[in-house]
Amino acid sequence: DTGVSQNPRHKITKRGQNVTFRCDPISEHNRLYWYRQTLGQGPEFLTYFQNEAQLEKSRLLSDRFSAERPKGSFSTLEIQRTEQGDSAMYLCASSAPRDRYRETQYFGPGTRLLVL
Amino acid sequence: SQQGEEDPQALSIQEGENATMNCSYKTSINNLQWYRQNSGRGLVHLILIRSNEREKHSGRLRVTLDTSKKSSSLLITASRAADTASYFCATEPAFGSEKLVFGKGTKLTVNP
Numbered sequence: 134d135t136g137v138s139q140n141p142r143h144k145i146t147k148r149g150q151n152v153t154f155r156c157d158p159i160s161e162h163n164r165l166y167w168y169r170q171t172l173g174q175g176p177e178f179l180t181y182f183q184n185e186a187q188l189e190k191s192r193l194l195s196d197r198f199s200a201e202r203p204k205g206s207f208s209t210l211e212i213q214r215t216e217q218g219d220s221a222m223y224l225c226a227s228s229a230p231r232d233r234y235r236e237t238q239y240f241g242p243g244t245r246l247l248v249l
Numbered sequence: 250s251q252q253g254e255e256d257p258q259a260l261s262i263q264e265g266e267n268a269t270m271n272c273s274y275k276t277s278i279n280n281l282q283w284y285r286q287n288s289g290r291g292l293v294h295l296i297l298i299r300s301n302e303r304e305k306h307s308g309r310l311r312v313t314l315d316t317s318k319k320s321s322s323l324l325i326t327a328s329r330a331a332d333t334a335s336y337f338c339a340t341e342p343a344f345g346s347e348k349l350v351f352g353k354g355t356k357l358t359v360n361p
Contacts, residue, residue: 175354
C-alpha cells in the first residue's frame with residue numbers, strides 16, 4: 134500500500150492555459166474523489182468515480198473542468214482556459230469497495246495550482 | 250457549500266495540555282470523520298464515527314457524536330508539538346451521496 138499519489142505536486146500556469154492533473158489511487162480502491170481547497174477553507178467536493186463511472190459532479194465543476202477515469206484505475210482532472218480563481222490545492226482521495234466498515238477516504242498530497 | 254463549522258477557528262495550548270475542538274453540521278449523516286492537515290500538505294485520516302455511535306477512542310484521540318444536536322467533538326489528550334496542524338471534521342450525508350462535506354477547520358498550535 135503506497136498510498137494515493139498525485140502529480141504534479143505544484144503547477145504554475147498563465148491565465149488561459151490548460152492544465153491536467155493526475156491521481157493514482159490505492160491499488161484495490163474502486164472509488165476515487167476529487168476535491169478543491171482554497172486558502173483558509175476546508176476541501177470542497179468536485180466529483181467522484183466508482184470504477185470508471187463518474188457518479189456525481191458538484192456545481193463547482195464548471196464546463197471548463199473535466200475529469201476522467203478511463204480504466205477504473207488512475208484519474209485525470211483537466212482545467213481548460215484557467216482563470217486566477219482556479220488557484221487552489223486540488224486533492225484526490227480514494228476508498229475501498231463499499232461496505233459498512235470501509236467508508237474512509239484516503240487523501241493524496243494534493244496538487245497546488247497557481248494561475249498567474 | 251460547506252456544511253460544518255469547527256469551533257474554535259484557532260486554538261493555542263502548551264505541550265501536555267488537552268485540546269478540544271468542536272464541529273457542528275446541518276443535515277443527517279452516515280458518519281463523521283476527523284482529518285488532520287499539516288501546512289500545505291494533504292489530509293491524514295484520524296478517526297471515523299458512525300451515526301449510531303456516541304463515542305470512539307484511538308490512542309490519544311477521543312471523539313464524541315451527538316446526532317440530536319448535530320455536533321461532534323475531538324479531544325486530543327497530552328498534546329505534543331507535533332500535533333500542531335489544522336483539524337477538519339467531514340460528514341458523509343445520509344442519503345444518496347458518498348462525498349464528504351468539510352468544515353473550515355480548527356488551527357491548533359501546540360507550544361513546546
